Amino acid sequence: MTGLERAVADVLARDACSGCGLCTRLDPSLRMALDARGYARPRFDGPSRAAPGAEAVFRRGCPGVVVRAPETPAGAATHPLLGAHVGIWRAWATDAEVRHAGSSGGALTALHAWLVASGRAARVTGAAMDEREPRRSVPVSIVTREQALAAAGSRYAPVAALDNADALRSDSAVCGKPCEISALRQTADDLVDGEPPLLLSFFCAGTPSQLATDSLLAELGVPSGAPVSSLRYRGLGWPGSFRAIAGDRAVSVAYEESWGRALGPTTQWRCKVCPDGVGESADIVSADAWESDEHGYPSFAEGDGSSALIARTPRGRQTILDAQAAGVLSLEPFTMAALAAAQPLQTGRRRLLRARLWGSALAGRRPPRYPGFRLLRLTIASPRLALRVLLGSFRRVRRDRREP
Template sequence: MPHKSSLARSIDRVVTSGSCTGCGACTLLADGISMRESADGFLRPVAENGHTKSSRDTIKQFNRVCPGRRVSAPVVEEGGSHHEIFGRYISVWRAWASDPEVREQGSSGGVLTALTAWLADTGQVTSTQAVAASTCAPNRSVSVRITTRQEALSAAGSRYAPVAALEGTSLSSENALVGKPCEIAAARAITSESQGSAPLMLSFFCAGTPSQHATDSLVRKLGLETNNLMSMRYRGGGWPGYFTAIDPDGREESLSYAESWGAHLGRDLQMRCKLCVDGTGEASDIAVGDFWETDSAGYPLFSEGDGESVAIARTHRGDDVIRRAAEAGVIIVEEVTLDDLIAVQPLQVKRRRTLAGRLLGRRLAGYRVPHYPGYSLAPHFTKRAVLNLRTAAGTFLRSVKSRVRGRSADR
């Protein structure tokens, strides 16, 4: 067996503990690392032949940057505020794209698509790194560079599948980056030592990354073949939109969001997502999520309608972009408060309040867990001790059973 470098061993520890997010940040730190699909259908870093050149400084950088090792709470900028659930912010808006086509194609209000198209059209960024369906295999997701409005529209809509958004990314101030919260946190950590060089960072509320196997099995459940698709989308074409797959003969099959995500995709998440401290893009400049309507019990309604988003300006840079986009007529906004989100984002609220219990249960089962300095999880545990202890017990039992059955720690 070849001798593994210190960096390769550090990466292995993250992967085997079930803490890897598949973000691809480690590929930017050293040569010889690439992302490959694991047997479980997730993307994982692999060092060629177990080797990659790594200095002591590279190891330190990896331990600081990798969201499977550490995610530090971002600093509240001067004049900003902090919310106990949703984190730092400068301003908060209910928002949607003014262009009906953009609003229709986007996952909720089309805000990220509208901003990406506007940034490209006006030359404010050279390009935006984002994610879209593969043109040759629509059931798979790939990183793309957006330089035009049409490319932004083509990439509209959520992609609930693994993709390493940071692999091959240029983290330049001339560009923008759209990514999951963990990817944005890693990008922010990489660029933190070079002030003024970070791209404009756009994120979205994330409930976790499902396995590629989940998408493929859902396509087959609809009676279609994964290797014979003309198009496939998870959402969009309405709000929240339908999971829709079309084959070359024009046969179209679809499932509602509640069925596709709630009963299928959302049940096959990687372990690290269940231990996530930030599902709302706190490290970004702008974070966007669904502004769901809710029933009398506070549960989100997934009936079709015109999409509406919450847009959180996390930084003054993000606040400036939102305000200028609104003045230019690109998006329509009305100011709201983060307390308004507690009722319409119950999953994010519950996850933050019970995370301490999940981390405790995972550690008691013998697994390493990520370190989350600055997130003040202890008060949530104290306020809801019974709930967190029950959560810890459930996480412990599931983790032990997984190990006993010989399943991968990554599931």
């Protein structure tokens, strides 16, 4: 085996793969495919043909090996749970069609369409519904407003945005999951000829199994193998519904039910031990700015969407302000404290992640390394809760290893 083959095999054996697709850019023999559990994983189609130095690049950037906290830009403020920022707003697309199509206000979709229309980027690489098999999600390159609209809305299923050579072009912008953006940020000097692409991301709760989508469709009366012509997980309102069209039949279920009961519980293990669901390595990050009830629980009542839009870097801030000046985005003042209150999953995961990592390691599953995130100081602030999380993680990993 080559060094890259051994490194990839180690990540897979530890169940630490996030399915980002970085490794496919390092060896033309690698491709992404769904495994038996419904997650995107790399496979060798033949003998490894990795270029010299590929193993070192992989070990530096693969999110199953390491995720490094980025350096804080000069002048940035830092939130202990949500990371650095040089600007934060409540934002939404001024175009009503774009706002309606997006998951939460259409801010990213509006940026995608404006970046290519203005010539700021030759393309935006991201993810969208597979037009040939709408049950699936695929990496895409967006070059028109119509393509940006087609890619609007979350895709709660496996898709590897970096399994797209356009993501390595300096004239692109790249929108991907936080793990994908971290991988690209860490390896851009090796893989991108010129300035790194503009990097956009979103708050990510994790990648569910593709099997969960298929099971939910079956529950709604669309059995396995039945042709589907359209499938959306969110959007067309905020937060929008899971909806599909199969023949002359349209089916749907509310977001709280689709994510909370069917999709979310199947999130892969690597996502459950993620230090960066908030996209700290990106230039621009979008997040749901949920309204909360008196108990702090997010409200999923339908309404006009709005996003929290964070500039992590000066480049990101200037892009956002230029889009506002161009009439593409509406912006209102917002705070990281308000966003933290609206995102209990992200703040809770970060606060107790070190305990979860300890529990996983004690059960025999070595997690990735996460230098620079200062997880220990967060976890020891709540020792009793941390112990409970540690023991729970230990038991779950032990059970999973006994029952593959």
